[in-house]
Amino acid sequence: MDIRIWRFYLFYGFNYFTSLGVAFYLSNVKCLEKLYNPDNPSKWYTNRYGRGCGIFLKLKGKRGWIYPYIRIEIGITREYRNTSLWEWNDKLIVSLIGIYLGIKTKIGGIK
Secondary structure, rough: OEEHHHHHHHEEEOOOEEEEEEEEEEEEEEEEEOOOOOOOEEEEEEEEEEEEEEEEEEEOOEEEEEEEEEEEEEEEEEEEEEEOOOOOOOOOOOEEEEEEEEEEEEOOOOO
């Protein structure tokens, strides 16, 4: 199974240290489907395309030329089409929940 998720962000910064926003997701899940027929077993790859949205909160700090940050994000994508040979009643749902930590640096430049 191969999962690819593209994220697009819109956010509003309340001040330099805090921002709140909305994330839009596009997902593509490539999975192997098997037809369990004893006479003629077959399998093929199927792409499942999904779209969804979520929210996030980003907090930044400042320590000299180092800028640590933390982003808390929650979202969901739901399948809207697939390349399967038959139509499924159940749709694939991908949940996105995470806490991301990072460090940005600023070296050089004019203050």
